[in-house]
Amino acid sequence: MRRLICLAILALLASPVAAQNIVKIGQIEAQTGANAIYGYMSSQGLALAVDQVNKAGGFQVGGKTYTIELIASDTRGDPKEASIQLKRLLETDGVKFVFGPFLSNVFVTIEPYAKQFNGKFLLMGGATRIHDFLGTPDHDFLLRSWNWDAGPKGFGNLMVDRLVKETGAKKIAMLFQNDQGGKVLVDIYTPLFKQKGIDAQLELFEPGTKDFSAVLAKLAAANPDFLFPSYSDAHLYDIVRQATEGNYFRKFFLVRGSLGPGLKNKGEIDDYFVYVPKYFEEAEKTDPKVAKFVADYKTFYKRDFPYDQAPLCSSSCYDHLFMLIEAMKKAGSVDDVTKIRKELLSMTYDGLWKIRFDERGEEIFNFDIVRMKRAGQISVTSVDAQ
Amino acid sequence: MSQLLVGQTLNGVIVGTLYGIIALGVTLTFGITGIVNFALGEFMMIGAYVTWYLFDIVGLPYPVAILPAVAIAAGCGFVADQLLFRFTRNNLINGLLVSIGLISIVEAGALLLWTTTPKDMGYVLSGAFRMGAVSVPRMKIVVFALLAAVMFLTYASLSRTWIGRAAYAFSQNPEAAMLMGVKTEILQSGVVVYSTALAGFGGALYASLYSLEPAMGGLYILKGVEAAILGGIGSLIGSLAGGVILGVTEAIGSIYLPSAFRDAYGLVFVVAILLYQPSGLFGTER
Amino acid sequence: MKVLLWVPFFIFPVLVQSNFILTIFIFSFILAIAAVSFNLIFGFTGQLSMFHAAAFGIAAYITSLTVSIFHVPFWAGLLPAICFTIVISLVIGSICFKFKLKAFYFAVVTLAFSELARLVILNWNSVTNGTLGLMVLEKPFVWVPAAGLVKIDGPLSWYFFSLAALILTVAVCWLVLRSWIGRCFAAIRLNEDLAQTLGIDIFRYKLLSFTLANALAAIAGGLYAFYTGYIEPNYLGINQSLDIISMVLLGGRSSIIGPIAGAFVLTGLPHIIDLSGEARAILYGLVLILTILILPQGVIGTLEGWRRAA
Numbered sequence: 001m002r003r004l005i006c007l008a009i010l011a012l013l014a015s016p017v018a019a020q021n022i023v024k025i026g027q028i029e030a031q032t033g034a035n036a037i038y039g040y041m042s043s044q045g046l047a048l049a050v051d052q053v054n055k056a057g058g059f060q061v062g063g064k065t066y067t068i069e070l071i072a073s074d075t076r077g078d079p080k081e082a083s084i085q086l087k088r089l090l091e092t093d094g095v096k097f098v099f100g101p102f103l104s105n106v107f108v109t110i111e112p113y114a115k116q117f118n119g120k121f122l123l124m125g126g127a128t129r130i131h132d133f134l135g136t137p138d139h140d141f142l143l144r145s146w147n148w149d150a151g152p153k154g155f156g157n158l159m160v161d162r163l164v165k166e167t168g169a170k171k172i173a174m175l176f177q178n179d180q181g182g183k184v185l186v187d188i189y190t191p192l193f194k195q196k197g198i199d200a201q202l203e204l205f206e207p208g209t210k211d212f213s214a215v216l217a218k219l220a221a222a223n224p225d226f227l228f229p230s231y232s233d234a235h236l237y238d239i240v241r242q243a244t245e246g247n248y249f250r251k252f253f254l255v256r257g258s259l260g261p262g263l264k265n266k267g268e269i270d271d272y273f274v275y276v277p278k279y280f281e282e283a284e285k286t287d288p289k290v291a292k293f294v295a296d297y298k299t300f301y302k303r304d305f306p307y308d309q310a311p312l313c314s315s316s317c318y319d320h321l322f323m324l325i326e327a328m329k330k331a332g333s334v335d336d337v338t339k340i341r342k343e344l345l346s347m348t349y350d351g352l353w354k355i356r357f358d359e360r361g362e363e364i365f366n367f368d369i370v371r372m373k374r375a376g377q378i379s380v381t382s383v384d385a386q
Numbered sequence: 387m388s389q390l391l392v393g394q395t396l397n398g399v400i401v402g403t404l405y406g407i408i409a410l411g412v413t414l415t416f417g418i419t420g421i422v423n424f425a426l427g428e429f430m431m432i433g434a435y436v437t438w439y440l441f442d443i444v445g446l447p448y449p450v451a452i453l454p455a456v457a458i459a460a461g462c463g464f465v466a467d468q469l470l471f472r473f474t475r476n477n478l479i480n481g482l483l484v485s486i487g488l489i490s491i492v493e494a495g496a497l498l499l500w501t502t503t504p505k506d507m508g509y510v511l512s513g514a515f516r517m518g519a520v521s522v523p524r525m526k527i528v529v530f531a532l533l534a535a536v537m538f539l540t541y542a543s544l545s546r547t548w549i550g551r552a553a554y555a556f557s558q559n560p561e562a563a564m565l566m567g568v569k570t571e572i573l574q575s576g577v578v579v580y581s582t583a584l585a586g587f588g589g590a591l592y593a594s595l596y597s598l599e600p601a602m603g604g605l606y607i608l609k610g611v612e613a614a615i616l617g618g619i620g621s622l623i624g625s626l627a628g629g630v631i632l633g634v635t636e637a638i639g640s641i642y643l644p645s646a647f648r649d650a651y652g653l654v655f656v657v658a659i660l661l662y663q664p665s666g667l668f669g670t671e672r
Numbered sequence: 673m674k675v676l677l678w679v680p681f682f683i684f685p686v687l688v689q690s691n692f693i694l695t696i697f698i699f700s701f702i703l704a705i706a707a708v709s710f711n712l713i714f715g716f717t718g719q720l721s722m723f724h725a726a727a728f729g730i731a732a733y734i735t736s737l738t739v740s741i742f743h744v745p746f747w748a749g750l751l752p753a754i755c756f757t758i759v760i761s762l763v764i765g766s767i768c769f770k771f772k773l774k775a776f777y778f779a780v781v782t783l784a785f786s787e788l789a790r791l792v793i794l795n796w797n798s799v800t801n802g803t804l805g806l807m808v809l810e811k812p813f814v815w816v817p818a819a820g821l822v823k824i825d826g827p828l829s830w831y832f833f834s835l836a837a838l839i840l841t842v843a844v845c846w847l848v849l850r851s852w853i854g855r856c857f858a859a860i861r862l863n864e865d866l867a868q869t870l871g872i873d874i875f876r877y878k879l880l881s882f883t884l885a886n887a888l889a890a891i892a893g894g895l896y897a898f899y900t901g902y903i904e905p906n907y908l909g910i911n912q913s914l915d916i917i918s919m920v921l922l923g924g925r926s927s928i929i930g931p932i933a934g935a936f937v938l939t940g941l942p943h944i945i946d947l948s949g950e951a952r953a954i955l956y957g958l959v960l961i962l963t964i965l966i967l968p969q970g971v972i973g974t975l976e977g978w979r980r981a982a
Contacts, residue, residue, distance in 0.1 A: 031948075031949045032494075032497060032502070032949035032950060032953065033949075036502040037502060037503070040501070040502055040503070074948065074949035074952070076949060079900060079902055079904075080699060080900060081942070083695065083900065084692065084695050084696060084699070084943055085943070087691050087692040087695050088692045088943065091690065091691050091692050092690065092692050104804070105804075105805055105902065105904050105906075108805065108807055108902050109900055109901060109902040112809075112901050178646050178794060178795070178802075178803055179803045180803055180804055180805075182803070183802060183803050183804050184804075203645050203646075204644075204645065204646040205645055205646065205648070206646065206648060206649055208601070208604065208605050209648070210596040210597075210602070210605070211397070211401050211596070213393075213394060213397040213401075213637070214394050214397070214398075214636070214637045214640035214641055214645065214648075215640055215645040217390050217393060217394055217641065218390075218640070218641055218645065221390060233503075233504060234504045234597065234599060237504065237506040237597040238596050238597050241509075242523075245512070245513070245514050245521065245523040246393075246514065246521045246523070247514070247516070247519075247521045260506075261506075264506065264509075303501075306501075306503050308503065309503055416776075422776060470961060470965070473965050474964070474965075478775055478776055479720055479775070480964050480968075482720070482779075483917065483921060483960060483964050484960070484961050484964050484965065486914060486957075486960060487956075487957040487958065487959075487960030487961035487964070488957060488961065489957070490953045490954065490956050490957030490960070491953070491954050491957035491958065491961075493953065494950040494951070494953035494954045494957070495950075495954070497949075497950045497953075498950045611780065612780075615777070615780060644795070646791075646794075646795050647791055647795065649787065649791065650787070650788055650791050653784040653787055653788060654784075654788070656780070656784060657781055657784045657785075660771075660773070660777055660780070660781055661767065661771045661781075664771065664773070664777065
């Protein structure tokens with residue numbers, strides 16, 4: 001369907017003078033299925049960006065005008081689907097730029113195949129497992145479009161440091177979903193907490209859980225200072241509400257998810273400490289680019305702007321298309337992937353986010369730390385990632 | 387520790403009644419139409435989303451919002467019955483598979499309408515009753531009371547009214563019932579519609595407690611089926627009892643054993659019951 | 673004459689060079705093994721088992737783990753997987769059939785066991801790496817008369833390898849079903865009580881059907897793990913079971929090869945028709961409903977019906 005729309009737009013834009021040159025962009029994300037929240041925003045933002053580029057008449061590289069054809073596939077979170085889709089994109093459609101995946105299990109399955117095309121295309125995804133493959137031989141095609149939690153410059157490190165400095169927390173209760181995302185968080189944060197001398201207790205819950213009373217009660221029994229809950233709003237709303245209603249926790253520390261759950265329960269919360277790629281509600285008021293993005297989204301999709309999910313557009317989403325185009329312009333080519341990659345790694349793009357890639361191909365972008373205290377007073381600290 | 391136990395048992399009972407209302411729908415449908423309607427979870431989802439829409443977006447007061455939600459869920463149930471379930475009476479496998487197909491369609495519809503982003507309804511009643519360290523949210527108590535009331539009312543009306551006796555007769559011996567003048571087609575459709583209305587009502591109440599997403603029905607129909615089997619398919623009180631037992635088992639299990647296995651505790655219990663008392667705790671052998 | 677139907681499959685890869693299409697075929701063959709074997713217990717013996725995906729998934733894990741821990745060839749990993757599946761099928765089957773669980777309860781109990789297996793694999797992190805899954809990097813080796821030891825790596829070799837496995841599965845099913853065992857299955861399917869009065873040991877034959885079906889599913893599991901190169905607990909999920917059931921229904925549960933058509937359609941169609949995720953889900957639901965209500969014999973079954981009537 002999307003393909004037809006794009007082709008129709010292209011047909012309409014065709015003028016007899018400008019050459020009908022098309023750059024194909026592929027996207028592999030889970031738009032439906034259990035973990036669709038991650039792919040959802042990326043697919044929304046990218047489609048919007050493609051539409052804007054094409055409506056403006058395309059872009060110019062090397063004297064020729066190009067428009068974009070977006071081929072977005074829904075993996076449904078199924079690695080088998082993704083491997084078939086990637087084959088089609090690379091072999092049948094001849095695509096050179098693929099956005100996604102965000103899901104680690106999908107990435108790990110397509111990696112052996114993608115490796116065979118090293119040097120022939122670029123894959124820019126947010127999956128956490130991508131981190132392990134960056135910089136290794138035969139992986140020049142790989143780029144990761146998300147901040148890395150761990151490591152000395154990692155935002156996780158920063159967050160935990162701040163937590164200790166500003167609150168003196170000594171005991172933390174971790175409550176994560178028992179899936180890839182949750183597991184990765186456990187692997188990253190357990191050693192971090194240990195390093196800083198914080199006592200961390202862990203409980204896992206099955207995806208789809210709605211009632212957290214039992215597990216919250218269990219965690220609260222040890223009297224921790226903060227609750228460090230799961231990473232998607234789907235559960236955060238329920239967890240935060242039930243934690244406060246049941247009088248189990250009043251202080252929350254988050255590295256994924258939004259301020260939404262905190263705001264909703266603000267009368268009951270003593271401290272809400274969250275890393276947000278961007279606090280859109282504030283940014284909309286102060287940054288014209290963000291305001292324009294929000295307005296464009298509403299016009300294009302004819303629905304409310306998903307403030308809660310919008311921070312996820314920091315990965316293989318809106319900004320990244322424009323960044324890619326800029327890299328193409330600098331490289332003077334739309335298919336020399338080696339040159340384009342070199343440009344991507346040496347530039348800083350200033351859009352909704354200020355983005356640049358480190359020498360391994362992992363993205364570093366600025367983010368916000370939002371802290372909400374009793375009675376809803378909010379303080380936003382913007383952290384410049386460099 | 388005992389306060390933890392008390393608190394979680396209470397919570398388990400409340401969560402269990404939500405399983406119970408779906409179980410009631412399952413048991414009624416199975417008894418009268420001979421199939422298990424796996425799509426009941428979807429009707430619960432419809433009830434939940436309509437309630438959310440009317441309460442949050444349109445701004446109707448919560449009790450007023452519930453009524454259209456139940457009506458719409460029941461209406462969808464009627465359509466589903468006429469188009470699909472009417473052709474799968476007493477054919478368990480077909481009914482099962484048709485309801486699975488229906489789930490796909492309804493869930494996709496919900497995704498198109500409301501996307502995968504979860505909706506969190508504004509709080510109807512916030513705050514909790516505190517007794518020492520035990521905290522029970524007020525809204526949960528309300529939900530419990532309403533669900534239990536509806537289930538008892540269903541039981542009472544089925545054992546006292548003419549419709550109830552007709553239904554009972556039909557479930558015992560369909561041909562004889564028909565010969566005695568029971569309008570079997572209307573009875574069967576009626577039961578399907580009523581069970582979807584129950585599910586919709588459960589969904590409307592669910593919306594006041596938890597966040598909504600298109601996939602929410604899946605968990606509840608599984609628990610509903612487990613609870614119905616536990617209590618004994620065919621027994622109405624059994625569905626409430628089964629739901630409560632399931633809810634409490636899960637809660638207690640989660641406290642003393644890893645919570646990652648929460649779903650397993652209920653399952654193990656159900657399998658054990660099925661093997662030793664196939665008719666369930668309150669049921670009669672079917 | 674039915675053997676001739678297989679010939680096009682052998683010629684196909686010569687004509688079609690596209691890796692993309694061959695991949696769809698390979699996945700279809702492997703899933704067809706799961707579907708055809710499921711039809712043994714479902715279509716032919718009339719029992720709805722929800723344990724099939726569990727057999728598939730458990731075998732995937734055992735094969736991959738045995739190969740990577742003990743550094744043995746693929747076959748040495750597949751064998752324990754099949755044996756374990758047989759043992760566990762005997763245990764679960766005995767429990768279910770001993771207690772004479774009827775249709776619906778059998779489905780529920782097998783579902784319960786399937787979920788338990790999934791939860792165990794999901795949480796046994798030290799062995800299975802839990803939700804993160806495991807990469808499977810090794811490849812199977814097959815001894816082929818003319819060529820010696822061939823490594824199954826790449827679309828062409830996988831194509832013929834999985835096709836051979838599928839033909840083997842179909843052959844096994846055919847042999848079983850045309851024998852007196854098959855007739856006992858049919859008797860159980862048609863009228864269990866009558867079969868019992870005729871002296872058929874219901875317990876034994878149901879158990880046999882269940883075990884054989886799961887053992888064949890184990891083969892599919894091992895192949896799938898090695899082809900995809902990755903295993904995760906979702907292989908044992910309810911969705912996988914439902915997918916297999918849909919394939920059988922779509923293709924037709926009264927024939928051995930019906931499920932193969934179902935496997936092809938359900939695996940390949942989403943990639944031929946470009947639809948949004950939601951539209952595809954709606955189509956899937958509609959297909960399921962229509963097959964039940966309008967084409968209860970499935971596509972192949974209906975075609976066979978027409979052929980016989982003509």
